[in-house]
Every structure is written in C-alpha cells, then in structure tokens.
Amino acid sequence: MKNLIVILFALMITVSCNSQKKIYSDFDMSYSKSGGFAPIYENLLVKGNQAHYSFEGQGKKNKTTFKLTDEEIKNLNQILTKNNFRHIAEDRKKIYDGIAVTISVKNGENSGSKTDASMIMPKHQSNWENIVNAFQEIINKNVKNTP
Numbered sequence: 001m002k003n004l005i006v007i008l009f010a011l012m013i014t015v016s017c018n019s020q021k022k023i024y025s026d027f028d029m030s031y032s033k034s035g036g037f038a039p040i041y042e043n044l045l046v047k048g049n050q051a052h053y054s055f056e057g058q059g060k061k062n063k064t065t066f067k068l069t070d071e072e073i074k075n076l077n078q079i080l081t082k083n084n085f086r087h088i089a090e091d092r093k094k095i096y097d098g099i100a101v102t103i104s105v106k107n108g109e110n111s112g113s114k115t116d117a118s119m120i121m122p123k124h125q126s127n128w129e130n131i132v133n134a135f136q137e138i139i140n141k142n143v144k145n146t147p
Contacts, residue, residue: 026047027045027046027047027104027106028046028047028048028105028106028107029045029046029076029103029104029105029106030043030044030045030046030102030103030104031043031044031101031102031103031132031135031136031139032044032101032102032103032104033099033100033101033102034099034100034102035097035098035099035100035117036057036097036098036099037097038057038058039057040055040056040057040058040099041054041055041056041057042054042055042056042057042139043055044135044138044139046068046073049067049068049069049070049073050065050067050068051065051066051067051068051138051142052064052065053065053066053139053142053143055143062143064142064143064144066142066143068138068142072138075134076134076135076138077108077110079130079131079134080105080110080131080134081109081110082130083127083128083130083131084124084127085103085105085110085112085114085127085131086109086110086111086112087124088114088120088121088124088127088128088131089120089121089123089124090114090115090116090118090119090120090121091118091119091120091121092118093118093119094118095117095118095119098117100115100116100117101115101116101132102114102115102117103115103131103132103135114128116128
C-alpha cells in the first residue's frame with residue numbers, strides 16, 4: 001500500500017511538471033522581459049486565443065490566464081507586419097544588467113525571434129518600440145495589478 005501511494009505521488013508530480021513545461025514551450029507568440037540590477041521576469045505567452053501571463057520581481061508575483069479576441073490577435077499580427085518584425089536588426093554590442101525584451105513568433109509571415117538585449121539598430125528602434133508597446137498594451141488591458 002505504501003509503495004502504491006509513493007508511485008501515485010511521483011506520477012502526480014511528473015504530470016504536473018509536464019503540463020507546466022507545455023505552457024512554456026507550446027506557444028504562437030511570446031513577449032518576455034527580464035534582467036536588470038534587481039531582476040524582473042515578465043512573460044506573456046499566446047497560443048491561439050489563450051494567453052498566459054506571469055511576473056516576478058520587485059517583491060511581487062502575478063500569474064494569470066486570459067483570452068484574447070480574434071481582433072486583438074489580428075491587430076497584433078498587423079503591427080508585427082507593419083513594423084517589419086522579421087527585418088528588425090539587432091546590434092551586437094553587449095549590455096550588462098539591463099532589462100531586455102525578447103519577442104518570438106513561431107508561425108506565419110512574422111516568424112522569428114528578436115531581442116533588444118544587445119540593443120536594436122537605430123534605424124529600426126521606432127519599429128521595435130511600436131511592437132513592444134503593442135504587447136505591453138495587451139498586458140495592461142488584461143492583467144490586474146500590472147507592475
């Protein structure tokens with residue numbers, strides 16, 4: 001009986017860990033902000049119309065799941081296209097202790113991954129800011145107590 005309880009407990013832990021990994025690996029779009037002298041970790045993962053948000057830092061923790069409308073997804077894709085997401089050039093200078101934003105798109109015409117961890121080339125900076133602002137607006141609209 002004792003062995004059965006131990007096996008069931010181990011199975012339960014394994015299943016719960018696998019479901020968490022799936023959230024963080026199976027997404028269509030992601031927005032991630034992390035780093036800094038006093039590190040913060042902010043993530044928005046979008047799969048279909050489902051969005052998972054998490055924030056940790058500044059003594060705060062927040063996790064929430066919400067739905068995006070088809071119009072919000074369409075608008076986000078239009079902003080990525082209008083601002084030439086795939087053609088944004090990253091600089092290669094190293095920046096330490098800065099807060100970096102990484103945006104990844106896994107499907108469609110805007111597939112790619114960009115980060116400002118090493119800065120964005122000046123001629124693409126406004127495009128990058130427009131895209132970052134679009135993701136931040138989604139967070140601000142849908143998440144209570146955003147930092």
